[in-house]
Amino acid sequence: MEEFNSLMQGFSVALTFHNLLYMLVGILLGVLIGVLPGLGGANGVAILLPLTFTMPPTSAIIMLSCIYWGALFGGAITSILFNIPGEPWSVATTFDGHPMAKSGRAGEALTAAFTSSFVGALVAVIMITFLAPLVAKFSLKFGPPEFFAVQLLTFCSFVGLGKGHPAKTLTAMMIGFALAAVGLDSVTGTLRMTFGTSELLRGFNFLIAVIGLFGIGEILLTMEEGLAFKGVHARINPRVVWHTWKQLPKYWLTALRATLIGCWMGITPGGATPASFMSYGIAKRFSKTGEKFGTGEIEGVIAPETAAHAAGTSALLPMLTLGIPGSPTAAVLLGGLLIWGLQPGPLLFVEQKEFVWGLIASMYIGNVVGLIIVLTTVPWWAAILRVPFSIIAPVIIVICAIGAYTVNNAMMDVVLMLVFGVVGYLFKKLDYPLAPLVLALVLGDMAESSFRQSMLLSRGEVSIFWSNGLVGSICGLAMLMLFWPVISEILQRMRRGNNDLDAQRPVE
Amino acid sequence: MHDNDHSEDRRQHGDSAKKVEEERRQRGVYSERRQQRVPVKHDRRRHGISVKAIEITVAALMLALGLVVIFDSRRVGYGWADDGPQAGYFPFYIGLILCAASAWSLLRAAFSNRAASGVFVSRKKLRLVLSVFFPSLIYVIAIYFIGIYAASALFIGAFMYWHGRFPWIKIIPVSLIVPVSMFLLFELWFMVPLPKGPLEALAGY
Numbered sequence: 001m002e003e004f005n006s007l008m009q010g011f012s013v014a015l016t017f018h019n020l021l022y023m024l025v026g027i028l029l030g031v032l033i034g035v036l037p038g039l040g041g042a043n044g045v046a047i048l049l050p051l052t053f054t055m056p057p058t059s060a061i062i063m064l065s066c067i068y069w070g071a072l073f074g075g076a077i078t079s080i081l082f083n084i085p086g087e088p089w090s091v092a093t094t095f096d097g098h099p100m101a102k103s104g105r106a107g108e109a110l111t112a113a114f115t116s117s118f119v120g121a122l123v124a125v126i127m128i129t130f131l132a133p134l135v136a137k138f139s140l141k142f143g144p145p146e147f148f149a150v151q152l153l154t155f156c157s158f159v160g161l162g163k164g165h166p167a168k169t170l171t172a173m174m175i176g177f178a179l180a181a182v183g184l185d186s187v188t189g190t191l192r193m194t195f196g197t198s199e200l201l202r203g204f205n206f207l208i209a210v211i212g213l214f215g216i217g218e219i220l221l222t223m224e225e226g227l228a229f230k231g232v233h234a235r236i237n238p239r240v241v242w243h244t245w246k247q248l249p250k251y252w253l254t255a256l257r258a259t260l261i262g263c264w265m266g267i268t269p270g271g272a273t274p275a276s277f278m279s280y281g282i283a284k285r286f287s288k289t290g291e292k293f294g295t296g297e298i299e300g301v302i303a304p305e306t307a308a309h310a311a312g313t314s315a316l317l318p319m320l321t322l323g324i325p326g327s328p329t330a331a332v333l334l335g336g337l338l339i340w341g342l343q344p345g346p347l348l349f350v351e352q353k354e355f356v357w358g359l360i361a362s363m364y365i366g367n368v369v370g371l372i373i374v375l376t377t378v379p380w381w382a383a384i385l386r387v388p389f390s391i392i393a394p395v396i397i398v399i400c401a402i403g404a405y406t407v408n409n410a411m412m413d414v415v416l417m418l419v420f421g422v423v424g425y426l427f428k429k430l431d432y433p434l435a436p437l438v439l440a441l442v443l444g445d446m447a448e449s450s451f452r453q454s455m456l457l458s459r460g461e462v463s464i465f466w467s468n469g470l471v472g473s474i475c476g477l478a479m480l481m482l483f484w485p486v487i488s489e490i491l492q493r494m495r496r497g498n499n500d501l502d503a504q505r506p507v508e
Numbered sequence: 509m510h511d512n513d514h515s516e517d518r519r520q521h522g523d524s525a526k527k528v529e530e531e532r533r534q535r536g537v538y539s540e541r542r543q544q545r546v547p548v549k550h551d552r553r554r555h556g557i558s559v560k561a562i563e564i565t566v567a568a569l570m571l572a573l574g575l576v577v578i579f580d581s582r583r584v585g586y587g588w589a590d591d592g593p594q595a596g597y598f599p600f601y602i603g604l605i606l607c608a609a610s611a612w613s614l615l616r617a618a619f620s621n622r623a624a625s626g627v628f629v630s631r632k633k634l635r636l637v638l639s640v641f642f643p644s645l646i647y648v649i650a651i652y653f654i655g656i657y658a659a660s661a662l663f664i665g666a667f668m669y670w671h672g673r674f675p676w677i678k679i680i681p682v683s684l685i686v687p688v689s690m691f692l693l694f695e696l697w698f699m700v701p702l703p704k705g706p707l708e709a710l711a712g713y
Contacts, residue, residue, distance in 0.1 A: 051698055167612035171570050174606035178577045181599040185584075190595035193580045216644070223640045224633045390672030394664040395686055397644055402656065402690065406700055414648050422641070426566055429628065430559075448598040456592045 010357030022063040027370045030070015035381045037222045041071035041329040043214040046207045047403030057340040062362040073374045076113040088506045089272035089308040092280040096300025106234035111244040116302040118371045120310035123259045125363045135321040136349040144453035149474035151447045160484030164433040164507045173436040179204040180444020199412045206441040207407045212417040215400040217424020258303045262310025271327045272311040277505045279307030328435045331442040431507045556630035563617035563624040570610035577603030655705030657687040
């Protein structure tokens with residue numbers, strides 16, 4: 001019941017006029033970001049983060065998290081109408097969503113996508129409401145070794161759950177850690193890897209990396225294909241919405257499975273993309289009409305959308321309770337917390353009650369508002385995609401440059417953004433995953449300090465990481481994840497199963 | 509999805525250059541955001557830089573970066589001082605893993621044909637990518653000299669002219685509206701100063 005009271009308090013924070021306005025602005029910007037190529041949840045939030053430095057933290061996080069929900073909704077629009085996944089997690093939505101749209105059922109597909117996203121997010125928020133305080137309470141007992149173990153688990157999960165080759169995942173991750181180490185070491189006061197330049201003193205800001213890797217990199221990739229695309233016109237009227245809603249309850253089991261997969265993949269840093277693919281694959285296997293998947297089955301839209309939204313939302317649970325984000329966008333939000341002077345982690349629930357519960361309450365309202373907005377405004381967003389790319393591309397590059405400049409008011413950062421853009425282009429094309437790089441860059445300092453503190457406690461003995469049952473089992477799980485590619489290879493050789501769906505999954 | 513890709517390719521190559529050009533003029537340069545590479549084997553029309561070369565170059569660069577990290581961690585000390593671990597203690601191991609992982613990628617790219625085959629980017633696509641990258645680079649350099657607003661206007665205008673083939677009647681308003689609204693948003697509303705040049709100085713900013 002305690003959670004319920006706190007939640008009600010949170011609603012009183014979130015339901016002020018100002019915060020509702022920020023919410024609306026956030027959702028609208030988010031859908032726009034989700035629809036436009038080259039701008040996604042992570043770098044959209046990164047570009048807007050500097051503008052929130054002067055805002056009260058609660059309003060700022062409400063607006064930024066609403067951008068995230070909006071981007072999650074927006075990805076579905078381009079997948080269904082244009083067969084272009086606006087975000088990696090909506091690739092699976094194109095499989096059945098676009099065929100539906102082509103056969104004149106665009107309104108139905110969009111309604112199903114938005115509604116099931118909403119359901120997935122709602123279940124995930126309810127889970128956060130009741131689970132997060134418990135996790136936070138539990139992790140109050142954590143010492144440095146436990147925190148390092150959880151961080152280790154996070155990073156090992158990328159190797160185990162990610163689609164990229166383990167060597168590439170590890171490389172990307174270590175680049176992130178190495179970049180995080182550049183600059184002044186706050187413990188010993190030593191300068192690391194600055195090579196005598198004053199520009200490197202500040203170190204590498206993760207916001208610049210996110211804007212470059214995801215923004216500029218994506219534009220370069222998009223430019224590569226100089227093709228014209230044709231979209232399907234769509235209009236949603238209340239009759240279509242009502243008609244679709246009437247048939248949705250039939251698929252409750254699919255939605256339930258998708259939500260469970262999504263919540264699980266969101267909490268462990270699997271992320272929304274693998275969750276949507278896994279959910280699609282499982283729905284196909286269990287559905288009575290499984291063989292018709294890919295030709296425009298509504299179930300094939302419900303499954304990935306529910307899972308992606310559930311995963312995207314529950315990615316905030318470990319961020320709030322442990323200070324470990326479950327997705328790149330959550331990582332950027334975490335960076336925001338640090339900038340606003342809030343220490344993420346279990347103490348947040350004790351010291352910043354208003355902030356945490358205001359945010360959780362805003363997730364409920366934000367998703368309701370988001371659903372209404374996207375259902376009513378689809379034609380506008382589709383029209384934006386019809387603006388020629390030769391106008392959109394330079395405008396996005398200009399926005400990225402401004403975003404990069406405003407982080408520290410430094411021109412050096414704009415140049416760095418371009419460098420990261422080239423890196424992002426190369427990495428994306430070579431299937432190096434970007435998510436671990438960003439997460440390592442954000443968490444690098446925290447991981448290092450918990451590692452150092454653990455080493456201080458044990459006087460340099462690594463055995464502290466299996467000194468008690470808790471830390472030992474987390475580390476054991478981490479090792480299982482780390483060696484999962486090898487284990488699954490062996491298992492697969494024994495079984496000879498082949499999953500062709502996995503081959504289409506993008507590397508995040 | 510793959511079939512679709514191939515047919516798109518064929519269409520592009522089969523069509524006369526004129527038609528493609530016209531299409532581009534009409535719609536601006538559009539794009540299909542496909543992340544996966546299309547496996548193309550022995551297609552003489554699509555030569556360009558091979559995946560293998562790029563894989564090896566990137567892995568070698570990462571290896572070099574790893575060595576830099578190790579080298580620098582050794583410089584600041586990677587051992588144990590009186591008061592605890594030294595500054596290079598953690599980065600040293602990061603550098604080690606980075607070297608190991610990139611060496612693995614390097615060997616895999618060099619010796620496995622399955623891991624690195626095909627064309628990384630065809631000449632045509634590379635030209636398109638560079639036609640975005642170089643203007644962006646010039647844009648960033650221009651910000652130093654004439655400020656971000658004037659540079660943005662020129663950048664958007666040039667982009668629309670070269671890539672979209674828009675008439676001037678459309679280029680001028682679009683390339684002016686964006687910087688002006690940026691100015692209103694940042695300088696006046698959010699009070700965030702952006703880099704300005706001589707043009708803004710004339711106007712008193």
